[in-house]
Each structure stands twice: as C-alpha cells, then as structure tokens.
Amino acid sequence: MNRSIVFAVLCCLCAALPIAAQTAAPEGMVLIPAGKFWMGRTYSFWRDALDIEPRAKRDDRPANLIYLDAFYLDKYEVTNADYARFIESTGARPPWHWPQGKIPKGEERVAVYNVNWFEATAFCKWAGKRLPTEAEWEKAVRGGRDRKVYAWVDDNDPGERVPAAINRGRAMAVGSFPPNGYGLYDMIGNVMEWTNDWYDLNYYAFMPKKNPQGPETGLYKSVRGGGWTEGLGEDGQLTNFYRNFSDPELRGLTIGFRCAK
Amino acid sequence: MLISILITLFVASEFQAQPQTAKPVLNPNQLAVEWVDRLNALDDWHLSVDGKEEGVDQVVDHMMELFAPDVVAEVPPHDEEQSGPVMLIGNGQVRKWVDKLARSRVQLNYIVKRQTEKEFEGELMVYSKPLPWGGLGISFQIIAAYSLRKDRRRFMEPGAVFIQYREDGKIQRFRLLLAEKDEVIEINGGAR
Numbered sequence: 146m147n148r149s150i151v152f153a154v155l156c157c158l159c160a161a162l163p164i165a166a167q168t169a170a171p172e173g174m175v176l177i178p179a180g181k182f183w184m185g186r187t188y189s190f191w192r193d194a195l196d197i198e199p200r201a202k203r204d205d206r207p208a209n210l211i212y213l214d215a216f217y218l219d220k221y222e223v224t225n226a227d228y229a230r231f232i233e234s235t236g237a238r239p240p241w242h243w244p245q246g247k248i249p250k251g252e253e254r255v256a257v258y259n260v261n262w263f264e265a266t267a268f269c270k271w272a273g274k275r276l277p278t279e280a281e282w283e284k285a286v287r288g289g290r291d292r293k294v295y296a297w298v299d300d301n302d303p304g305e306r307v308p309a310a311i312n313r314g315r316a317m318a319v320g321s322f323p324p325n326g327y328g329l330y331d332m333i334g335n336v337m338e339w340t341n342d343w344y345d346l347n348y349y350a351f352m353p354k355k356n357p358q359g360p361e362t363g364l365y366k367s368v369r370g371g372g373w374t375e376g377l378g379e380d381g382q383l384t385n386f387y388r389n390f391s392d393p394e395l396r397g398l399t400i401g402f403r404c405a406k
Numbered sequence: 407m408l409i410s411i412l413i414t415l416f417v418a419s420e421f422q423a424q425p426q427t428a429k430p431v432l433n434p435n436q437l438a439v440e441w442v443d444r445l446n447a448l449d450d451w452h453l454s455v456d457g458k459e460e461g462v463d464q465v466v467d468h469m470m471e472l473f474a475p476d477v478v479a480e481v482p483p484h485d486e487e488q489s490g491p492v493m494l495i496g497n498g499q500v501r502k503w504v505d506k507l508a509r510s511r512v513q514l515n516y517i518v519k520r521q522t523e524k525e526f527e528g529e530l531m532v533y534s535k536p537l538p539w540g541g542l543g544i545s546f547q548i549i550a551a552y553s554l555r556k557d558r559r560r561f562m563e564p565g566a567v568f569i570q571y572r573e574d575g576k577i578q579r580f581r582l583l584l585a586e587k588d589e590v591i592e593i594n595g596g597a598r
Binding site for chain 1: 487499
C-alpha cells in the first residue's frame with residue numbers, strides 16, 4: 146500500500162517538474178505567453194483625415210496580427226545598481242553623469258540612462274539575456290489588453306492621472322507606479338527603452354507575421370515607451386503603439402532598457 | 407537689315423530654349439485603361455509542370471513600368487491579418503505590393519466605371535486635372551473583382567483610384583480606396 150502511494154507521488158512529481166520548469170520565470174522576470182496580438186495602431190486619429198502631417202510618418206500602421214513564441218521579460222527597467230554590477234564585472238564604462246564613475250547618492254533603484262544601444266546589448270548578454278524585439282516589447286506593454294490605445298485602461302481615454310512616471314524632471318526609481326496586466330513596471334513612462342530591432346518607417350507594410358525580428362539593417366534602432374519627459378499631448382507617446390528611434394551610438398537622458406530571454 | 411538680324415537671333419534663341427525631349431501627351435482615358443489593363447494582367451502567368459511560378463516577374467515588371475522611382479502610394483490592407491491603410495514609399499515597396507497581388511490573387515477583373523446620362527454603360531468616367539506643378543491628376547471609380555488563390559473565394563469591392571502622373575507619364579502619387587468588400591457566390595451555376 147505504502148509503496149503504491151510513494152509510486153503515485155513520484156509519478157505526479159515527475160509529471161509536474163517539467164511543467165514547473167517551463168512556467169517558472171527566472172528571478173526578476175515575467176513570462177509573456179505565446180500567442181497572437183495586434184501590433185500597431187488599430188485606430189484612426191482625427192488628424193489622419195486632415196492630412197496635416199506627412200502621411201509617410203504613420204509608421205505605426207497598418208496594424209498586423211502577429212504571433213510570438215513565449216518569452217521572458219524583466220519586470221523592471223535595468224537600474225543603476227544593476228548596471229554598477231555589470232561595470233564591476235566587465236570594466237565597462239559608467240554613464241558619463243555618474244560622479245567619479247559611481248552611482249549618484251541614493252539613486253541605486255533609479256533606471257539607468259545615458260547608455261547607448263551597444264552598451265545595453267552588452268549588459269543583457271552579460272546577464273545571460275538579450276534586448277527584446279520591438280514586437281515582444283509591444284506585446285508586453287499591452288499587458289493582455291489587445292487592440293487598446295493605453296496600457297492602463299480598457300477604453301481610449303487615458304484619464305487625468307496617468308499611473309506612470311511622466312511629466313517628471315528626471316528618471317525615477319523603478320516600480321514607483323503599479324504594474325501592467327503582465328506584472329511589468331514602467332513600460333510606459335520613466336525611461337524609454339532600447340529594443341533590438343532596427344527602425345524602418347515602413348516595416349509594418351510587409352512585416353513577417355510570426356516572431357518578427359525587425360529589418361535586417363538600418364540607421365537607427367527602435368526605441369519604445371514614453372519617457373519621463375512626456376505629457377498627455379497630441380503626439381501619442383504614451384500609447385502602446387507609439388514608435389521612436391535613435392542612433393545606436395547615442396546616449397540620452399531619457400533612454401534606458403530592460404532585457405528579455 | 408539690323409531688324410532682320412535681331413529677329414533671326416530672337417527666333418534662334420527661342421528654338422534653343424525649347425526642351426529637347428518631347429513630353430508624352432497625357433490622355434486621361436488612356437492612362438486609366440492602361441493602369442487597369444496592366445493590373446488585370448497580374449494573373450497572366452502559369453505554373454510549370456513541376457509547380458514553379460513562371461511569368462510572375464514579367465507581369466510585375468509590366469505593371470511597375472508605370473511608376474516613378476520615388477512614388478508614394480497608399481493602398482488598402484493586402485491580407486486578412488492587416489488593419490488600416492498601408493503606406494508604400496518608393497517603387498521598391500510598391501513592387502512588393504504588386505508582387506503580392508500577382509501571387510495571391512487570380513481571376514483579376516478590375517473595371518473602370520462607365521456611364522451615359524441615363525444608362526449604366528457608356529463613357530469611361532475618368533476625371534482629370536492638370537497639376538499646377540506639371541503632370542496630370544486623374545481619378546475614376548472602379549469595381550474590383552478577384553479570387554483568392556489559396557481557396558478560390560471570390561470578392562467584389564467598389565472603389566476609387568487617384569493617380570498623379572509626372573510630365574514624363576510616370577506615376578508619382580497613387581491612392582487606391584476599396585470599400586464594402588462582398589464575397590461573390592455562384593447561383594444556379596451562373597457565370598462569375
């Protein structure tokens with residue numbers, strides 16, 4: 146009797162272990178499930194009809210139904226403390242604004258910035274991770290709210306009190322605002338984030354529908370997520386689909402990153 | 407004597423000022439029919455015995471001859487997993503679109519709307535305007551009919567085309583609008 150109970154328990158454990166191994170996210174990361182989502186803008190703006198801006202700027206259209214495999218994404222943006230460990234381990238160059246190459250006092254939990262795309266890529270590699278693709282980033286920011294304009298509401302009115310680090314004088318400590326539907330913090334607001342993809346204005350016209358990796362080459366890297374300088378303006382930087390870009394060599398006060406796996 | 411010399415010089419300088427290459431005459435009806443004919447010819451290719459697509463590049467090239475290198479186009483979504491207008495910048499992107507139409511749709515039958523005062527058939531209804539910067543703008547209603555190659559489902563969509571031609575006859579701006587997409591079915595074995 147006892148032997149059969151032990152055998153049954155062992156069988157259950159053997160069956161459960163692989164499942165647990167698949168679903169348990171690495172520390173500090175969140176599992177984003179496999180599946181389809183609409184990437185890009187599924188809405189028209191009034192200004193679209195007015196033709197008051199070059200139509201060619203509409204880099205977030207058409208929206209495409211994209212399938213992504215499951216992946217992990219850092220719960221928080223990379224902090225100064227995280228980056229200091231990377232510097233200590235690799236001898237990498239500190240952000241230029243750090244006094245004597247040390248983290249500014251009391252800013253250990255503040256999102257790191259003034260790092261270029263190459264440095265962000267090197268950090269993720271050092272951590273056994275990689276930068277997310279632009280498609281992964283957009284699926285993640287939506288937090289399960291497909292075809293919505295904003296990450297924090299189901300309707301298309303952002304509300305007066307946006308739960309994100311925007312309209313600030315500087316980057317803040319990560320996790321200062323509630324997470325999105327996937328449990329990710331600061332996807333909108335705080336620092337904008339490097340992605341792995343090259344930026345192409347017209348990429349969405351013919352993008353692959355499964356695990357898109359971005360254009361093969363380009364001049365700029367895609368940067369996503371409104372930063373601490375943004376407000377609720379007309380340009381839509383706080384929307385889930387807003388696309389930005391930067392020279393991968395440039396370091397900026399408003400651009401940081403997080404890693405994927 | 408002096409006056410005749412001056413007149414000769416004036417006439418000679420006027421001749422020199424003329425452009426050396428003759429501009430094509432842009433006829434709105436001809437331009438509309440040519441555009442539609444080349445579009446309808448995109449299904450004019452075949453599969454070889456071993457299943458290779460033969461002749462696609464030729465029909466795509468034929469269509470692409472109409473476009474300037476720096477063409478800007480706006481077209482409807484070109485597959486069921488897209489939503490919203492598609493901007494195409496440059497003839498490289500337009501070629502991708504044309505190539506996709508050629509390979510994914512068959513039995514193309516785009517028709518320019520015709521009309522008489524009281525009948526449905528008659529004159530080609532092509533509207534035109536000389537462009538202030540040179541060239542010609544034309545627009546016309548179309549009825550687009552096509553079948554999907556993958557499952558042979560047939561669709562019909564009314565729409566409109568707006569094209570701006572440069573003085574050399576190449577398309578520089580292009581917009582295709584399609585609406586009210588309806589699936590077409592056969593009744594009593596009638597013709598499609």
